[in-house]
Amino acid sequence: MIPRTRMIRVRAGRILPPVILLLALVAVWEGAVHYYAVPRFVLPAPSAIAGAFVTDGAGLFMAALATLKVTLMALAAAFASGALLSLAFSLSRTVERALFPFAVLLQVTPIVSIAPLVLIWVGIDHVERALVIIAWLAAFFPILANMSAGLRAVDADLEDLFRLYGASGPQRFWLLLWPTALPFMLAGLKVSAGLALIGAVVAEFVAGSGGATGLAWRLLEAGNRLQIEKMFAGLILLAVIGVGLFFAFSALEAYLLRHRRRS
Numbered sequence: 081m082i083p084r085t086r087m088i089r090v091r092a093g094r095i096l097p098p099v100i101l102l103l104a105l106v107a108v109w110e111g112a113v114h115y116y117a118v119p120r121f122v123l124p125a126p127s128a129i130a131g132a133f134v135t136d137g138a139g140l141f142m143a144a145l146a147t148l149k150v151t152l153m154a155l156a157a158a159f160a161s162g163a164l165l166s167l168a169f170s171l172s173r174t175v176e177r178a179l180f181p182f183a184v185l186l187q188v189t190p191i192v193s194i195a196p197l198v199l200i201w202v203g204i205d206h207v208e209r210a211l212v213i214i215a216w217l218a219a220f221f222p223i224l225a226n227m228s229a230g231l232r233a234v235d236a237d238l239e240d241l242f243r244l245y246g247a248s249g250p251q252r253f254w255l256l257l258w259p260t261a262l263p264f265m266l267a268g269l270k271v272s273a274g275l276a277l278i279g280a281v282v283a284e285f286v287a288g289s290g291g292a293t294g295l296a297w298r299l300l301e302a303g304n305r306l307q308i309e310k311m312f313a314g315l316i317l318l319a320v321i322g323v324g325l326f327f328a329f330s331a332l333e334a335y336l337l338r339h340r341r342r343s
Contacts, residue, residue, distance in 0.1 A: 124309035147294035154215030162223030187221035218279030219272040230264030
């Protein structure tokens with residue numbers, strides 16, 4: 081067991097350096113803006129950005145929740161579809177050969193070019209559904225690719241052993257395939273979480289005033305009014321959401337794989 085005081089020192093050693101660097105950068109930023117008299121519409125000072133949180137914080141946080149909702153819905157859809165399709169790939173090479181090229185096609189096609197079509201096809205009355213679909217398109221492929229790689233990484237000798245003992249399909253999946261693919265799936269989730277957020281933002285930019293209520297629309301609105309400090313506040317919230325999602329899935333990965341790492 082690691083002593084508690086040592087664990088605290090280790091965690092402090094990881095957290096303090098970036099925090100100190102961030103505070104130093106903010107101080108330099110604040111001083112440089114005031115010293116060189118940089119106009120607020122070019123680069124606002126951190127104090128002005130903090131003021132935007134005070135004056136427009138409620139609206140920004142509500143918009144952040146709307147963007148987070150779309151992101152999580154798209155990520156859930158990407159996880160379900162990616163995991164099921166990768167399982168189908170592992171069961172049938174014919175299915176993989178038939179469908180995998182189309183999955184690659186979705187991945188390499190710029191999401192900005194697809195978003196307007198999705199909005200037209202889904203309809204202006206179902207904007208949130210369109211946003212989720214667009215964000216799902218961005219987040220789908222990493223889960224599919226990582227999960228497929230994990231299912232292919234099963235030890236051949238273990239497969240022969242399961243076959244020798246007459247393991248059923250569900251037993252083979254839960255006791256062999258799933259434990260092997262779990263680290264790959266969690267790695268794919270960490271990547272897809274950021275991509276789902278990017279997809280949600282891109283979708284909101286494309287939707288514009290057509291019903292989007294997320295942070296991207298707030299950024300567009302602030303930019304049109306030259307409220308640059310409000311734009312920075314929105315960008316900070318987007319960064320916080322992205323970092324929060326990454327560390328949440330990192331914590332989930334550490335929790336689910338803790339027994340494997342100990343062994």
